[in-house]
Amino acid sequence: MQHPDTSQRFMIDNSAIRGEWCLLESTFQTVMAKHDYPLEIQNLLGEMMAAAVMLSSTLKFEGRLTLQARSKGPLEFATVECTHDKHLRAVARWKGDIEGFNFSQLMESAQLAITIEPTKGASYQGVVALEHDNLSQCLEFYFKQSEQIETRIWLNQGTGKAAGLMIQVLPFNATDSATAGRSEADQAEDWNRAVALADTLTAEEHLSISAEDLLYRLYHEENVRIFPAQPIDFKCTCSRERMSKALISVGIEELNRILSEQELISITCEFCNTSHNFDKVDVPMLFEPTNPDNDEHTH
Ligand SMILES: [Zn+2]
Structure with missing residues (x-):
């Protein structure tokens, strides 16, 4: 039986598009059981956990990725850490009554720090203002600004689960053998089509079907290569x-x-x-x- 909490990488053949998918259930529930979080914080932490898993999958070395949001509003902080081998832990603190608060209301004058700590070598931190309507848009903006990588991210949570889907398109390279014969215009068309198809995904589907089924549902007309599933677990590094x-x-x-x-x-x-x-x-x-x-x- 497949481990319920997993992440998977995929690539769309003959295109410069690559992606990440993840689904969290027991890890999400373990984190939520540690504190009495209001629904608004559960949703935020669930999205941050899915995002941290997918972002950590893009690292090419061993180490740890941390997402930390801090605001001058009701959210004091929310921190999610994910290691290269998908050990995850998360915690948030808030103040006051936040019932019904949306992302922007929680995140007054907020910033998100993305810290990458390789096991060997120097750490790196990027910071993005949380000025958009949701976490996905803030992260997409971060990738475009700091890495010049066109990125789209879909984050969903509900029914005790959190799910993520991310696609990225590599900058156009006429000599890349993986996209041989494709022009820059072709590549732009591939990207727009991949985004439009992923936009049809419902939260309910995202939270309930496997990576294989989801990618078949979205991209059955293309050739999608799916890499082996990586299990995700809650693990604290305190001692x-x-x-x-x-x-x-x-x-x-x-x-x-x-x-x-x-x-x-x-x-x-x-x-x-x-x-x-x-x-x-x-x-x-x-x-x-x-x-x-x-x-x-x-x-
Ligand atoms: Zn601990």
Whole structure:
């Protein structure tokens, strides 16, 4: 049986069009079960999760992609992280009553940061103002501006699932063997047709059918090559070691002061709700020179 949460890459033969598809169910539901999110935030996080999966699929190296939206409006932040092997985690925080709020109302003076952190090498961050009516349009604008790649993105969520579809057309290249014999005008026509067909997709179809069925439904007159499905899972990267490092940076005096008032220092990971507890025995041990998490003594 196919893993329910998957992403798949595809290409339309004899054209410069490539695409990504994804469907999230258990991963989406796991994230939603961590906090009591209003529907408006669930929808936003679902769309951001599908987008992060598809964007991470375009990376050509191992690492992590993060989408983080921050606004001066009711949405304080929404963060989604997806690794190259499709481990995903997400969290959002909002304030006030946001019932019935649309994207623009949530995103007053908002920005979206797209951060790419290769396992090896320097990180890269692009920022786009969230000034369009929805996340898809903001990301399409980002690709056009920063990467000069014509991109269309469809994001849907509902019935405990989130789904994404993205198509991109590579810049025209007369010597590209994959599009041999196609002129620039042909390529523009291919693109307009691919977009028009994808625009006929309903949210209900998008959330219920497999990549194969969806691509057949849209592009059965073309030759579509579909690449193997990649499973997607919820996985948090928090650990006691990371929390230890955070505590060490606070300093022993402050930690001792807190422990004089309470039994435990408890740090809860916002992504997975796991609590990491440190008591009067644990805290001094953090500062022992033999503690591998304690970098302080090496400086
Ligand atoms: Zn965690």
